[in-house]
Amino acid sequence: MDFFDFHHHKKNLTHGIYNLDIEKTPPDFYYSAGIHPQDIQSENIDNQFIWLQSVITENCFAIGECGLDGLVSVDMKIQEDVFLRQIQLANEVKKPLIIHCVRKFYEVISYRKKSEQAMIIHGFNKKQSVADDLLKNNFYLSFGKAVLYHLSLQDTLKTVPLDKLFLETDNDNFDIKELYQKVSEIKKISIEQLQQQIVENLDTIKNG
Numbered sequence: 657m658d659f660f661d662f663h664h665h666k667k668n669l670t671h672g673i674y675n676l677d678i679e680k681t682p683p684d685f686y687y688s689a690g691i692h693p694q695d696i697q698s699e700n701i702d703n704q705f706i707w708l709q710s711v712i713t714e715n716c717f718a719i720g721e722c723g724l725d726g727l728v729s730v731d732m733k734i735q736e737d738v739f740l741r742q743i744q745l746a747n748e749v750k751k752p753l754i755i756h757c758v759r760k761f762y763e764v765i766s767y768r769k770k771s772e773q774a775m776i777i778h779g780f781n782k783k784q785s786v787a788d789d790l791l792k793n794n795f796y797l798s799f800g801k802a803v804l805y806h807l808s809l810q811d812t813l814k815t816v817p818l819d820k821l822f823l824e825t826d827n828d829n830f831d832i833k834e835l836y837q838k839v840s841e842i843k844k845i846s847i848e849q850l851q852q853q854i855v856e857n858l859d860t861i862k863n864g
């Protein structure tokens with residue numbers, strides 16, 4: 657069984673969800689497509705949404721990355737508008753949302769009730785209290801490379817229910833098998849059970 661990589665940027669990796677760059681043509685395997693906060697061009701936003709609509713096909717597993725980023729220069733009001741439009745689009749096309757969030761977790765949580773679809777925070781590496789609040793609000797958490805090294809994040813992972821969990825490589829260069837190995841040790845289950853759980857979680861979010 658292969659190790660599913662929930663969020664990555666590698667064109668040669670087919671077992672996972674490839675994050676399509678803005679304005680690009682989709683591959684013939686699973687991908688996600690969205691307007692990342694840093695890619696928002698406010699004077700061109702309608703065209704950006706036309707592109708996004710055009711790439712929502714069968715292989716488009718999720719809308720995203722989209723979300724809120726406190727470190728990019730795009731005005732927060734505009735970021736919120738574009739995020740909300742993508743939530744509405746996800747509701748329409750019935751696809752989950754892969755969320756990019758930097759320093760705006762409470763704002764992102766305030767949008768949870770607008771979405772009828774699953775919302776997955778990708779690259780989660782924040783403290784326990786943030787994880788608790790996200791889980792309380794029915795978010796999924798996708799963990800990456802940081803889990804291999806950060807003890808406090810490993811402790812947080814112990815408290816994340818298995819049915820709210822995904823694993824990803826994102827932009828980092830490492831073998832995702834290492835991450836499955838580590839997480840199966842932390843969660844005290846076999847690597848096969850972990851793989852099976854991730855497959856079930858994918859099914860759950862796919863079916864809303």
Ligand SMILES: [Zn+2]
Nearest residue numbers: 663675826827
């Ligand atoms: Zn990414």
